[in-house]
Amino acid sequence: MSAAVSAENEKFILGYPVKDIPWERVLLISAFVVLMIFYTFATENFLTLENFVNVVRRDAWLFFLAYAQTLVIVSAGFDLSQGSIMSVVSVMAWSAMLHFGFFVGLIAGLGIGLLCGVINGFFVGVVRVQPFIATLGMLFIGSGTAQLWTGGLQMGGAREGATLPKHVEEAYVFLAKGNLGPIPFTFIWILIALGTMWYLLKYTRFGTYVYALGGNEQTAISAGINFPGMKIAIFGIGGLLCGFAGLLLSANVSAAGEPRLGGGDQLLQSIGATIIGGTHIFGGRGGVLGTTLGVFLIIFLVNGLNIMGIDTYRQQIIVGLVILASIWVSTLREQKN
Amino acid sequence: MPESKNLLKMIKIDKSFPGVHALKEVDFDLAESEVHILLGENGAGKSTLIKILAGIYHADSGQIEISGTPTVIPDARTGRDLGISVIYQELNLVPDLSVAKNIFLGREPVLPGVMRRVDWTRVEQESRAIMERLDVRIDVNAPVRSLSVADQQMVEIARALAFDCKILVMDEPTSSLSGHEIEELFKAVKRLREHGVGIIYISHRLEEVHEIGDRVTVLRDGEYMGTWEVKDVELDFLITQMVGRTLDEKFPWTPRERGEVALRVRGLTQNGVFEDINFDLHYGEIVGLSGLVGAGRTEVARAVMGADPVESGTVEMTHATKEKEEIQKLPHYPLWMALVDVVVFILALPLFTVIFQGIYDPFTLNMNSPPPLFSGNWFYEWILGGPLYNIPNGPTPYLVAAGLALIRQLGLWFLERQYRWRTLITDFASWYALAICAMVFTSLFTQNFVLEWVMIWGGVAMIVIRFLTILTHERKWTPTLAIRRGLGLLPEDRKTQGLTQVLSVAFNTTSANLRRLIKRWLLNLSMEKDFVDEHIDQLKIMTPNQETQIRFLSGGNQQKVVLAKWLFRRANVLIFDEPTRGIDVGAKFEVHSQMLQLAKDGAAVMMISSELPEILGMSDRILVMREGRLTADIDRNEATQEGILRYAMTAD
Numbered sequence: 001m002s003a004a005v006s007a008e009n010e011k012f013i014l015g016y017p018v019k020d021i022p023w024e025r026v027l028l029i030s031a032f033v034v035l036m037i038f039y040t041f042a043t044e045n046f047l048t049l050e051n052f053v054n055v056v057r058r059d060a061w062l063f064f065l066a067y068a069q070t071l072v073i074v075s076a077g078f079d080l081s082q083g084s085i086m087s088v089v090s091v092m093a094w095s096a097m098l099h100f101g102f103f104v105g106l107i108a109g110l111g112i113g114l115l116c117g118v119i120n121g122f123f124v125g126v127v128r129v130q131p132f133i134a135t136l137g138m139l140f141i142g143s144g145t146a147q148l149w150t151g152g153l154q155m156g157g158a159r160e161g162a163t164l165p166k167h168v169e170e171a172y173v174f175l176a177k178g179n180l181g182p183i184p185f186t187f188i189w190i191l192i193a194l195g196t197m198w199y200l201l202k203y204t205r206f207g208t209y210v211y212a213l214g215g216n217e218q219t220a221i222s223a224g225i226n227f228p229g230m231k232i233a234i235f236g237i238g239g240l241l242c243g244f245a246g247l248l249l250s251a252n253v254s255a256a257g258e259p260r261l262g263g264g265d266q267l268l269q270s271i272g273a274t275i276i277g278g279t280h281i282f283g284g285r286g287g288v289l290g291t292t293l294g295v296f297l298i299i300f301l302v303n304g305l306n307i308m309g310i311d312t313y314r315q316q317i318i319v320g321l322v323i324l325a326s327i328w329v330s331t332l333r334e335q336k337n
Numbered sequence: 338m339p340e341s342k343n344l345l346k347m348i349k350i351d352k353s354f355p356g357v358h359a360l361k362e363v364d365f366d367l368a369e370s371e372v373h374i375l376l377g378e379n380g381a382g383k384s385t386l387i388k389i390l391a392g393i394y395h396a397d398s399g400q401i402e403i404s405g406t407p408t409v410i411p412d413a414r415t416g417r418d419l420g421i422s423v424i425y426q427e428l429n430l431v432p433d434l435s436v437a438k439n440i441f442l443g444r445e446p447v448l449p450g451v452m453r454r455v456d457w458t459r460v461e462q463e464s465r466a467i468m469e470r471l472d473v474r475i476d477v478n479a480p481v482r483s484l485s486v487a488d489q490q491m492v493e494i495a496r497a498l499a500f501d502c503k504i505l506v507m508d509e510p511t512s513s514l515s516g517h518e519i520e521e522l523f524k525a526v527k528r529l530r531e532h533g534v535g536i537i538y539i540s541h542r543l544e545e546v547h548e549i550g551d552r553v554t555v556l557r558d559g560e561y562m563g564t565w566e567v568k569d570v571e572l573d574f575l576i577t578q579m580v581g582r583t584l585d586e587k588f589p590w591t592p593r594e595r596g597e598v599a600l601r602v603r604g605l606t607q608n609g610v611f612e613d614i615n616f617d618l619h620y621g622e623i624v625g626l627s628g629l630v631g632a633g634r635t636e637v638a639r640a641v642m643g644a645d646p647v648e649s650g651t652v653e654m655t656h657a658t659k660e661k662e663e664i665q666k667l668p669h670y671p672l673w674m675a676l677v678d679v680v681v682f683i684l685a686l687p688l689f690t691v692i693f694q695g696i697y698d699p700f701t702l703n704m705n706s707p708p709p710l711f712s713g714n715w716f717y718e719w720i721l722g723g724p725l726y727n728i729p730n731g732p733t734p735y736l737v738a739a740g741l742a743l744i745r746q747l748g749l750w751f752l753e754r755q756y757r758w759r760t761l762i763t764d765f766a767s768w769y770a771l772a773i774c775a776m777v778f779t780s781l782f783t784q785n786f787v788l789e790w791v792m793i794w795g796g797v798a799m800i801v802i803r804f805l806t807i808l809t810h811e812r813k814w815t816p817t818l819a820i821r822r823g824l825g826l827l828p829e830d831r832k833t834q835g836l837t838q839v840l841s842v843a844f845n846t847t848s849a850n851l852r853r854l855i856k857r858w859l860l861n862l863s864m865e866k867d868f869v870d871e872h873i874d875q876l877k878i879m880t881p882n883q884e885t886q887i888r889f890l891s892g893g894n895q896q897k898v899v900l901a902k903w904l905f906r907r908a909n910v911l912i913f914d915e916p917t918r919g920i921d922v923g924a925k926f927e928v929h930s931q932m933l934q935l936a937k938d939g940a941a942v943m944m945i946s947s948e949l950p951e952i953l954g955m956s957d958r959i960l961v962m963r964e965g966r967l968t969a970d971i972d973r974n975e976a977t978q979e980g981i982l983r984y985a986m987t988a989d
Contacts, residue, residue, distance in 0.1 A: 206453075208438055219429045285433050
């Protein structure tokens with residue numbers, strides 16, 4: 001169509017051309033607001049600061065997992081191994097803490113996450129396995145390793161036998177549940193992660209290349225982007241974030257090494273939050289701000305249902321429906337364009 | 338032109354692939370500020386030569402000199418660093434990044450400091466400066482996705498400029514542009530030439546040779562035929578060089594009998610794309626649909642095919658396979674059938690409610706208290722899912738529902754023509770399915786009485802909605818239906834829309850009508866072989882054998898396979914969308930002959946083409962579109978290039 005035609009048809013809302021308004025984002029935010037209002041009236045203590053803080057503190061791991069997933073999905077990849085990376089990190093970091101103290105354990109946990117991610121990246125970038133397959137392999141390897149490490153049992157926590165020294169355990173729990181003045185530590189972790197990821201994606205070459213790889217891989221490669229290096233970096237950062245998520249979750253649950261820590265629906269929730277947040281499933285579009293909204297939507301959706309006394313299975317159905325609906329909306333928009 | 342420096346010299350380049358001698362000692366040279374046109378049929382070796390220049394392939398022997406110094410180009414990166422940029426036919430941009438980011442992709446300037454922040458303001462300013470240099474108005478912050486193809490091409494050119502390119506290769510840049518856009522492109526090319534860039538220009542449009550070129554080199558079957566100054570040569574001479582024979586009778590058109598109406602399109606409208614399209618297509622007739630690119634021709638074809646939704650309008654097709662040549666309208670859902678439907682459903686609703694409430698109610702039905710009526714009943718326990726399942730509301734209802742829905746879909750598929758009594762059954766199946774799903778789902782969240790309420794009033798609401806839909810029902814015109822009526826579309830983008838690239842010629846030929854190959858419930862593959870051989874012979878498809886994957890065939894042969902597919906489907910109304918784009922001259926002639934043969938055999942043919950000679954040479958009647966409207970219906974004898982262009986470009 002010629003330029004003249006489109007200029008005639010252009011409408012404006014609040015100074016924005018209608019076609020430029022990110023309707024998905026508007027819809028997402030309004031859905032969130034409607035949900036909040038609904039829960040506020042449907043339950044007694046949903047809209048309290050205490051509830052808010054508790055929820056964000058308890059589900060902080062999901063932010064990191066979802067940021068990792070966002071980074072990977074935007075670059076047209078897919079990370080299925082997030083859950084098992086969390087498990088491996090949980091048990092290995094616990095062991096390291098037992099023998100070498102808290103900080104070594106922390107570093108070990110992050111390092112193991114990074115290593116798992118880098119291995120993923122190696123297979124995707126250098127060996128050129130489909131990300132789906134490569135991370136599926138890591139999913140099994142990771143969960144197998146975690147179980148093997150502990151003989152399938154929980155380490156520490158409620159179980160008898162070796163336990164972390166008191167001060168180490170306190171430090172570990174403090175990581176997830178501590179406060180800095182009135183502000184919970186987890187909030188700070190989340191803000192740091194969000195800020196870093198946002199800056200990385202928006203203002204650095206790395207971020208641009210992530211989008212370029214997701215949008216048109218051939219173009220990116222022919223523009224001289226180091227494909228193996230980028231994949232290793234992307235999955236590596238993803239693994240690092242997963243590692244931190246694993247530490248947070250184990251600290252929050254029991255400060256124990258839990259070989260089945262990431263065996264639940266953590267992976268699905270992270271993918272769900274990413275997709276709800278408007279990241280395109282085939283890459284090239286999306287970002288961490290949307291994902292943050294997606295995470296908020298999921299955790300408060302579930303939290304509200306919890307308060308209403310609806311059990312986990314039904315919650316899963318509802319979360320599934322929300323994810324489907326959000327994908328449907330974005331497909332509709334795509335078709336219109 | 339003043340004597341200028343030699344930019345590039347390729348001497349005796351030789352390259353073989355397994356089984357093919359792609360380039361036989363080809364010479365090529367390029368001077369500064371020159372547009373050098375590279376001509377040749379498909380497979381003549383143009384792209385191989387270009388890929389050697391770009392560093393993607395390596396020559397077996399021969400030498401490349403850039404600005405006088407012998408150079409080896411080991412990979413694409415080096416090629417680009419040497420100032421060689423290639424703009425391929427398939428545009429090489431990241432759709433979601435902005436224009437500026439695309440231009441600087443891979444070489445973003447980074448601000449000093451540990452933050453490694455990219456200097457986006459500089460990127461933006463420099464992109465804008467390049468756009469100004471090209472004298473095009475494109476918002477450098479807009480995502481590339483939102484630009485037209487022509488603008489995207491400009492972005493590619495801008496990118497080449499940003500890379501400081503000295504040698505720019507353009508591979509068929511005008512193939513998807515309309516007249517005005519081509520002019521813009523030529524302006525940009527001329528501006529580049531003034532800046533001292535040497536341009537290698539590959540095209541199938543011979544008219545462009547004189548318009549833009551300085552010199553022209555012709556390749557034929559990997560052999561170097563010669564280089565000439567454009568002003569010294571005639572087009573006919575170039576064609577002779579390319580194909581080795583003169584095409585006196587370029588279009589084998591002969592007069593034919595015009596038959597009955599095959600396709601009748603009335604008032605077809607798609608908002609913002611095309612409006613009020615009316616035309617008839619007769620059997621035995623070739624109608625050319627002309628117009629500028631972007632006038633909505635392809636969209637009309639797709640809408641006629643049912644591939645895209647329309648706001649209003651009808652498509653009617655005569656059923657050629659029937660002896661009676663009656664015009665069939667789109668079938669309507671008969672009103673009496675609708676009434677029966679509604680009455681039966683109203684009568685049946687309480688029954689279902691009782692049945693499903695009784696059996697499936699998850700609140701009365703669990704391990705501890707099975708309804709006495711059903712306990713010990715094998716049907717209940719095994720088929721419907723009873724206390725044997727630990728989960729009171731087990732998977733069975735869903736499975737039943739899914740099964741019923743499946744039955745419905747299969748039923749509709751088999752009964753695509755009319756609603757018959759069987760449709761009633763399948764329709765009900767779908768309603769049951771919906772009812773069960775709704776009930777099971779609501780029962781998860783509600784109390785029993787609520788369920789009842791939802792069931793009954795939901796049923797009533799469904800009846801009302803159903804009745805309203807029935808009243809306004811019109812059978813949707815879908816590609817499935819269109820194909821069954823004998824319509825076939827040979828799409829513009831045959832590589833992705835017409836064929837499956839990684840599957841064999843045989844598969845692609847027969848896949849649209851596998852039913853023809855079925856003997857006793859199975860595909861008869863020997864029969865397939867015979868059929869496909871027949872088509873390969875008839876259409877002169879050049880392929881080593883039937884099992885060759887489509888992607889190994891040339892463009893012309895791929896087009897013939899698409900045609901074979903429709904012939905195998907016995908389509909008798911065919912729409913060719915740009916049938917000869919990107920096809921070499923020999924194959925073009927073949928496709929044209931086949932088209933005429935089809936028309937002679939009684940098929941109705943519609944041809945969309947951007948090439949006026951093709952339209953004039955092939956059509957019995959010419960329709961012209963301008964900005965989404967049909968502006969002319971011209972007879973062959975009265976049509977001239979000027980006339981068509983006037984209708985295509987100017988408002989009356």
